[in-house]
Amino acid sequence: MMVAPVTPKSWYLPSKPHKFCPGCGHGIVLKALGEAIDELEIQDRTVFGCDIGCSLLSWDFFACDSTQTHHGRTTPVMVGIKRSRPELITIGYMGDGGGYSIGSQHLLNAAVRNEKVTLILVNNTNYGMTGGQMAPTTLPGQKTETSPFGRDPEETGYPTKGPEFIAELTPDSAYVARATVSKYNQLKRFIRNALRNQMEGNGFSFVEVLSTCPTNWRTNAQQTWRFLEDEMEPYFPVGELKTPFGKGGAK
Amino acid sequence: MPNVIGETKKAFITGNEAVAWATLAAGADIMFGYPITPQNEVMHYWTRLAPKHGRGFLQTEDEISAGFTVCGAVQAGKKAFTATAGPGNVLMQEPFGMAEAMRLPLVAIIQQRGGPSSGTVIYSQQEVTLTTFGGNGEGHRIVYSTATHQEMYDYTIKAFNSAWKYRFPTFVLGDGYQAKMREPLEMYNPEEKGLEIVKPFPLVGLDGHIGDNREPQHLCNIYSMEEELYEVVLDFVKDYNAIIPEVAEYQAQQCEDAEIIILTHGVVSRAADDAVKILRSQGIKAGSFRPITLRPFPTNDLRNVIANSKAKTMLIAESAYGQLDRLVKQEIYGETIKIENLFMPGVGIIDYDIISKVKSII
Numbered sequence: 001m002m003v004a005p006v007t008p009k010s011w012y013l014p015s016k017p018h019k020f021c022p023g024c025g026h027g028i029v030l031k032a033l034g035e036a037i038d039e040l041e042i043q044d045r046t047v048f049g050c051d052i053g054c055s056l057l058s059w060d061f062f063a064c065d066s067t068q069t070h071h072g073r074t075t076p077v078m079v080g081i082k083r084s085r086p087e088l089i090t091i092g093y094m095g096d097g098g099g100y101s102i103g104s105q106h107l108l109n110a111a112v113r114n115e116k117v118t119l120i121l122v123n124n125t126n127y128g129m130t131g132g133q134m135a136p137t138t139l140p141g142q143k144t145e146t147s148p149f150g151r152d153p154e155e156t157g158y159p160t161k162g163p164e165f166i167a168e169l170t171p172d173s174a175y176v177a178r179a180t181v182s183k184y185n186q187l188k189r190f191i192r193n194a195l196r197n198q199m200e201g202n203g204f205s206f207v208e209v210l211s212t213c214p215t216n217w218r219t220n221a222q223q224t225w226r227f228l229e230d231e232m233e234p235y236f237p238v239g240e241l242k243t244p245f246g247k248g249g250a251k
Numbered sequence: 252m253p254n255v256i257g258e259t260k261k262a263f264i265t266g267n268e269a270v271a272w273a274t275l276a277a278g279a280d281i282m283f284g285y286p287i288t289p290q291n292e293v294m295h296y297w298t299r300l301a302p303k304h305g306r307g308f309l310q311t312e313d314e315i316s317a318g319f320t321v322c323g324a325v326q327a328g329k330k331a332f333t334a335t336a337g338p339g340n341v342l343m344q345e346p347f348g349m350a351e352a353m354r355l356p357l358v359a360i361i362q363q364r365g366g367p368s369s370g371t372v373i374y375s376q377q378e379v380t381l382t383t384f385g386g387n388g389e390g391h392r393i394v395y396s397t398a399t400h401q402e403m404y405d406y407t408i409k410a411f412n413s414a415w416k417y418r419f420p421t422f423v424l425g426d427g428y429q430a431k432m433r434e435p436l437e438m439y440n441p442e443e444k445g446l447e448i449v450k451p452f453p454l455v456g457l458d459g460h461i462g463d464n465r466e467p468q469h470l471c472n473i474y475s476m477e478e479e480l481y482e483v484v485l486d487f488v489k490d491y492n493a494i495i496p497e498v499a500e501y502q503a504q505q506c507e508d509a510e511i512i513i514l515t516h517g518v519v520s521r522a523a524d525d526a527v528k529i530l531r532s533q534g535i536k537a538g539s540f541r542p543i544t545l546r547p548f549p550t551n552d553l554r555n556v557i558a559n560s561k562a563k564t565m566l567i568a569e570s571a572y573g574q575l576d577r578l579v580k581q582e583i584y585g586e587t588i589k590i591e592n593l594f595m596p597g598v599g600i601i602d603y604d605i606i607s608k609v610k611s612i613i
């Protein structure tokens with residue numbers, strides 16, 4: 001007997017199956033986000049905004065009001081919505097290129113202003129949508145279309161550690177964490193905390209998620225998981241960097 | 252200059268690859284870029300070729316940065332360029348404006364995609380207005396609109412020469428079809444064809460000792476008084492007008508005895524030429540006109556072609572909603588030839604589209 005997988009109530013079923021490549025981490029992040037939206041019962045007042053990058057494939061992913069922005073510009077669009085309608089829960093969804101490269105000034109300034117938005121940034125160490133160029137998060141030695149001989153930190157610096165720099169910029173009421181698609185329950189908990197922080201009106205909430213891009217990494221299932229767990233996770237430590245929920249973090 | 256091409260050879264490659272080879276052959280020293288479809292492969296080929304030939308590359312944090320790093324590099328006396336499309340072209344209007352204001356020999360390859368906004372990543376001719384007149388200036392730019400891979404190669408080389416000779420920012424305006432499709436072309440070392448390669452020169456970091464045998468350079472783009480700026484802009488106008496006869500280029504075919512002139516640019520002109528052949532085989536006398544430079548526009552040439560033609564009608568066909576049309580109308584103001592349109596924003600135009608339109612209007 002076929003058992004249909006349980007899908008979050010906040011998913012928009014006519015757009016399923018989703019449009020990401022097989023083995024892509026984006027779907028896992030969006031599943032965790034969907035479940036968190038359900039648990040917090042915020043579907044009706046959520047506005048989901050996606051960047052241009054593979055995140056754009058989620059423009060009709062949720063049964064929530066959704067808007068697509070420009071490459072790197074999701075943060076200011078979400079800030080505009082939140083500043084005008086504080087009762088709405090705004091969720092910006094972007095890639096590492098969108099957030100840390102072209103949109104970095106927006107990310108930095110929104111963090112400094114402690115804007116009460118939630119941003120989820122998918123770190124897959126490359127520009128997925130445009131065919132696998134170097135991203136700010138590309139690991140030293142990693143080959144991409146624009147670092148064909150491997151990223152050389154002498155030439156292009158070291159990978160951006162987003163949560164670490166955002167934690168430095170934000171006041172104590174901000175929430176900052178790094179999750180990974182390899183630890184689903186923790187990922188969901190961090191996303192829920194980031195949403196709760198906005199709901200409570202505390203401040204800026206940011207979750208980077210380490211994710212997979214087998215298409216551009218040119219990896220099979222085993223190699224994909226190995227790259228995530230053995231290369232990315234040691235370089236980008238997973239955990240909560242800043243929680244306004246008191247000592248020990250949120251439940 | 253080192254010969255990177257070797258013997259003249261036939262190649263069957265994409266337009267983006269043709270551009271990468273042409274920039275190398277033209278002696279480009281460094282590329283600054285940011286990924287965007289359909290231009291990505293210019294960067295991909297460049298990152299592989301450049302280190303072998305001692306050339307530089309930097310992927311910047313966005314297109315604003317890519318454009319301004321080019322502004323810096325050309326001030327330092329290096330042949331620098333970038334390549335972009337669509338929303339990237341929008342962001343680069345700020346550095347392109349600086350290049351206009353300071354007469355910087357910036358070169359940019361634009362592979363048009365659909366708009367507005369993120370539009371499509373595929374094809375359009377919707378970046379005509381932006382590339383010719385984008386920014387808060389007077390459009391003092393040189394813009395070559397190519398139609399074939401051979402032209403992408405030829406005009407990329409020419410763009411560096413024009414930029415450094417005349418010191419106006421120079422653009423090669425292609426599109427996603429030209430960027431991504433393969434077709435045959437001939438790749439050559441420019442000097443072998445007797446093409447002189449204009450040498451770059453620095454605007455800052457000059458040789459010599461300040462106060463001894465040279466003055467310090469003070470480059471600026473903002474002025475205290477309206478009148479100062481006015482003088483500067485009028486000088487630009489004078490210089491720009493002076494180069495038009497040398498720079499403006501066009502192609503015209505069979506317009507003299509034509510009842511209708513089909514005016515197109517870029518890749519659409521190939522459909523126009525095919526349409527002319529087929530229409531003539533069916534007894535309809537059509538001719539074609541194609542500006543190769545959209546800036547400066549070959550205005551006198553078009554006026555002459557109209558004057559020497561029997562045609563009472565001109566059909567302007569483009570993969571945009573009237574961007575070429577507006578450009579043409581402002582250039583030939585006063586002509587009485589009737590203008591008809593075929594506007595297909597963001598989609599390709601084939602001979603059939605033009606033939607049907609021609610038959611519906613004559």
Ligand SMILES: Cc1ncc(C[n+]2csc(CCOP(=O)(O)OP(=O)(O)O)c2C)c(N)n1
Pocket residue numbers: 052053054055070071094095096097098099122124126127128129130135285286287288314338339342369
């Ligand atoms: C202004 C502008 N520049 C460039 C692009 C092209 N572009 C689209 S997606 C993308 C990269 C996406 O990478 P990332 O943000 O890491 O997301 P991913 O696809 O990896 O999830 C780029 C450069 C664009 N759409 N707009």
Ligand code: SF4
Pocket residue numbers: 019020021022023024025026054124128129212213214215216
């Ligand atoms: S290209 Fe990479 S990030 Fe984009 S959908 Fe495919 S696997 Fe996911």
Ligand SMILES: [Mg+2]
Pocket residue numbers: 053095096097122123124125126127128135
């Ligand atoms: Mg990415």
